[in-house]
Amino acid sequence: MRNIAVLLISFACSVCFVQAHPIPDIPILSSFDSNGSMSIRVEIDPRSFAEDPEEEPYLQRAAFEGLDDAERKSLVGNAGNLVEQALRVRFNQGVWFLPEFRYEFVSKSSEEFEVEENVFFIRGTYQHEADGNVTSYQIHAQEEARYDLVFTNVLNGKRQKRVHVLWPGEKSFILDLASFFRDSASSKITAKDKSSDRADTLSTFLSFLRQGFVHVVPLGVDHILFVLGLFLLSRKWIPLLLQVTMFTVAHTITLGLATLGFVTLESSIVEPLIAASISVVALENIFFPGYKPRRLIIVFVFGLIHGLGFAGALSEFELHPTSLVAGLFGFNLGVEAGQLAVLFIAFALTVFIKVEEDYRKFVVIPGSVAIAIVGAYWTVERLERLFF
Numbered sequence: 001m002r003n004i005a006v007l008l009i010s011f012a013c014s015v016c017f018v019q020a021h022p023i024p025d026i027p028i029l030s031s032f033d034s035n036g037s038m039s040i041r042v043e044i045d046p047r048s049f050a051e052d053p054e055e056e057p058y059l060q061r062a063a064f065e066g067l068d069d070a071e072r073k074s075l076v077g078n079a080g081n082l083v084e085q086a087l088r089v090r091f092n093q094g095v096w097f098l099p100e101f102r103y104e105f106v107s108k109s110s111e112e113f114e115v116e117e118n119v120f121f122i123r124g125t126y127q128h129e130a131d132g133n134v135t136s137y138q139i140h141a142q143e144e145a146r147y148d149l150v151f152t153n154v155l156n157g158k159r160q161k162r163v164h165v166l167w168p169g170e171k172s173f174i175l176d177l178a179s180f181f182r183d184s185a186s187s188k189i190t191a192k193d194k195s196s197d198r199a200d201t202l203s204t205f206l207s208f209l210r211q212g213f214v215h216v217v218p219l220g221v222d223h224i225l226f227v228l229g230l231f232l233l234s235r236k237w238i239p240l241l242l243q244v245t246m247f248t249v250a251h252t253i254t255l256g257l258a259t260l261g262f263v264t265l266e267s268s269i270v271e272p273l274i275a276a277s278i279s280v281v282a283l284e285n286i287f288f289p290g291y292k293p294r295r296l297i298i299v300f301v302f303g304l305i306h307g308l309g310f311a312g313a314l315s316e317f318e319l320h321p322t323s324l325v326a327g328l329f330g331f332n333l334g335v336e337a338g339q340l341a342v343l344f345i346a347f348a349l350t351v352f353i354k355v356e357e358d359y360r361k362f363v364v365i366p367g368s369v370a371i372a373i374v375g376a377y378w379t380v381e382r383l384e385r386l387f388f
Contacts, residue, residue: 025148025165026086027318028139032155032177038130040089040099043106044079044122048147059120064105076103079122086145086168091134093174099126135178141166150317155180159320162200163327165207173203204323205330208314212334215313217341222274222378223306225371227342229281230299232364232371235350239291244339246296250303251310252332258311259328270308272382277302278375285368289360310335 026048029041047056057063067075080103088096101124108119141149145168153160153175164172216223230243257263280298310331319327353359 025150025316026083027150027152028087030137030139030151030153030175032130032137032153032180034156034181036129038128038134040101040126042083042087042101042124044082044124046075046078046120046122048082049075049078061107061118061120064107064120072105076105076122079103079124082146083124086142086147086149088140088142090138090140091130092136093138096140099128101126130177134181135176137175137177139166139172141168141170143169145169152320152323159322160200161197161204161322161326163204163207163317163319163323165211165317201326204326208317208327208330209334209337211317212310212331212336213338213341214334215310215331216335216338220338222278223309223335223339224342225278225374226274226281226302226306227339228346229278229285229368229371231343231346232282232285232367233289233295234291235347235359236291239295240343242291242296243299244343246299247303247306248336248339250300251307251335254304254307255310255314255332255335256328258308259314259324263308265308267309267312268382268386270305270312272379272386273305274302274309275375275378275382277305279372279379280375282368282372282375285364286372289364 027041027043029043030039031041032038045053046059047053050056080101083101084098088098090096103122103124105120106123108121137153139149139151148168149166149172151164151166151172153162162173166172216227227244227247230247231240233243234240254263258265281302284295284298314328314331317327350359350363353363
């Protein structure tokens, strides 16, 4: 069992260098009007070009204005290459092709920056005429894509509820344009329309259910370590159930409030706090063994902070109000499923250790030490990023 302790410490040394959250995905926004005009728009964050995007600063106004023409042209070229690597579209289920996008720099305000420090992105726009002969539309995320694609659509200026997040290699649902062009002049909502509306809501829910899960397993290493920190306090069901319930209630509150815009806090502040929370629960496992009621207060407070982190990830999808409830609900349930998966794996890996003294000596102590080391490393790293 000493090998388990060595393995846990080695894990700490390696996981320190794993990024806790991925770069935002690539939004694909397509717009169709009954007059036949259509456009497809992509937005690329220049950080996407870096080998380690999370370490790259946003392209803010001062940095953008300091770029010469050659540097701007290079960034636009990189954006084109990234899109070419990631996206294909087709109409009427015909041949897949890459639209000829026209790229330009656009600035977008962010809650993390003052107005004069807007963040700059690269937007690609493809415009075309789509008459009644166009009956369907679909996109394909290429196997070589570095990032996921977020497929959203606007019909006659109305954002559609159905949002589809595509992993590399996946095809989107087929958007029915035949019905749109045929019925666009009518405002009557038929029973079929209502059924389709429910199907769109369910599709968005399932898409974000999956995103919530993968945000924990395997991408959310910091959230995984926090849940493991809760697990290592006690394998008894009641203490574990109380902790997980308190954590779930807390992060659900802030995830909902932040997503709906009632609470805002810069991610540069949230991320160090999340890292610190990992160390705190791990150190408590070492120095204050056994379940005590105060643990629930600690878990609840840290759960509120983790909820803000989840909200930051969800906000990157820029969900329209028509899709927000389904996306929020699905994402939150996906997060819960991810947490339960972590706990199940932890149980499966430690169930063979029957003697509690051995369990604490060879699993709880070295495991908590490893988690505390990672949390402390991330805290310092993120604070350096915040202040320097």
